[in-house]
Amino acid sequence: MKRLPIFAISLIAVTLVFQTGPAQAYLDPGTGSILLQMLLGGVAGGLVVFKLYWTRIKGWFSPAAKSSDDGQGSGDT
C-alpha cells in the first residue's frame, strides 16, 4: 500500500474522531447497538451488517478462517 503523508493521516484521524461525535466519548454505544442503527438507518449501513454476516458464512466453507477471536468490538464494556 502506498504510504500516506503524515498530514493526510492526521486529517483522516481528526475527521474520524469528529464524526464519532462527542457522545461516544462519554458512553460506549455498544457494537450491536451501532450495527442495529446502521441497519435501521439506511441501505449503506445495511451493507456493513450484510458484510459481517457474509464473512461469517464464507468462514463456514473456509477452514483457515477460524483462527483469530480477539474479542474486538465487544459490546460487553
Add this chain to the structure above:
Amino acid sequence: MNTATKTETDPGSFRDPAGQVLHLGNRVFRTVTDHGWNGFSMVWDSGLIADMSADGLVLSLQQVDPDVAGNPPNTAHLFETEKLPFVSWPFEWSFSMLKSAACLHLDVHLKALARDFTLSDASAYNVQFRGSRPVFVDHLSFRPYVDGEIWAGHRQFCEQFINPLVLAAKAGVMPNAWYRGAQEGLPTADVSRLIPLRHKFSWSVFMHIVMQARLDRAAVSGSEAVDTGAMSKARLPKTSLVNMLKGLRSWIAGLQPPPGATVWQDYAGNNSYASSEASEKLRLVGEMVADVEPGLLLDVGCNSGDYSLAALEAGAGQVVGFDVDFGALETAFARGQARDLNFLPLHFDAANPSPDQGWAQGERAGFAVRAKGDAVLALAFIHHLAIGKNIPLPRLLNWLMDRAPEGIIEFVPKEDPMVQRLLALREDIFDSYSFETFITMIRARAEIVNDVQISESGRRLVRFSRRQEAD
C-alpha cells in the same frame, strides 16, 4: 433543618467530565466545568431547560454565583437545582413507574431534538420521581445534536428501560432483584434468551432485543469481520432517530404489567379487618399527622396506599411508601398519579432492603441512609417480619424507630387471624412475640403518646415520640 456550611460532592456524581452535583445543607448545586460549558452553554442559552422545567419534565435550574457554594474547584459555572425530598432507584420502581420513566425519557429526548439538542446518555438514573410524576434530573445530559449522529444511548436505554419492562410484560418475571444486582440494567443478550418465542415476532422486541443481541454476538465472535472504521462513521438520519424514538414511545406506552392479581392486590377488600377498625386506624393516622406535620412520612408496608393517602390528606408533605408486593404497588402508584399526589410507592423487601451499592459502595445509597423521615407508619406490618421472617421483635422495633422520631406502629397479636395464617404451616417458635415485649421495647426509647386497641382480636396502634431522645 440542616445548616451545613461545607459542600459535599454527591457520591453518585463522578462519571460525567462536564460537571458534578454538590450538596450544601438542603441546597443542591450543579457545577459545570470549562469543558462541559462548551456544549452546555448552547443548551442553557437556548432556554430549553427553562421551558421543559416549566412543563414539569425537567428539574428546575437557576444559574448562581459560584461564591454561593464557596467557589468549588473545576467550576466554570454554577447552577442551583431543586432538592427532591426522596431519591429512589429504578430497581425500586414498580412496572408502571419504570414505564412512565421510560416515556418521560423519550419525551424529553424528542423535545430536545425538535430544537436541535440531544441527550448524551439514556440512563434510568437520569429520572427521579417528584411525587407520583417522573422528572428528568440530569441537566448535563443535554448537548447540541450533531447532524446524522447515531443514538449513543440506545444500548443503555435497552438495558435500563426496555429489557426490564419486556421481561415483566412478555415473560411475566419481575426484573427488580436482577436489576438491583446488576445496577446498570439487564443485558440484552440474557433477556433475549428468556423471551418466549411468540413474543420475539413483535417488531420492537425483534429489533431492539433479539437482533441487537445477535449483532453483538456476531461482532464479537467474528472479529475479523467487524469493520470498526465503518462503525465509527455510522450515521443515523435525524428522521430515522425521531421515528425510532416515537415508535419506542408508543410501543412502551402499550406494555402492560404481568397479568393476574397478586395476594395483596385485593387486600383492602379481602382481609380480616372490620370496617370500623379501618376507620379508627385512619382517624389515628390523621391525628398523628395533624400533630406532627411531617414533611416526609415513611409508610412501611404501605400496601395499596390507604393510610399514605390519609396521611397526605391530613397534611403530610410527602409520603414514601414501601411494600414487597408488586400488585399493591401498581394500585398505589395509579392512585397517586390519578390525583397527582406527593406519594412515592417503592418496592422493597424489609428483610433485605436496598444496600449501599455501585462504585465504592457509595454511588447508590441504600435504604438505611435514605429512609429517614419526620414520621413513620408501620401498620399491619410487624407480624410479617417477626413471624414470617424470624426477625426478633426488639430489633425490628428499633429499626422502625430509627426511621423517624415520631410514628405509629401496629401490634398484631398471635390470636389475630392474619398471624394464625402465618403460623398455620409452621411451629410457633415465637415465645417473645407479645404485647409486653412490644410496649417495653418502645417505652425504652420513646414516649408513648397513645395506645389504642382497634380490634377485638387485640390489635393495637401505638403512637410513639422520641423527640426527647438525646441522640
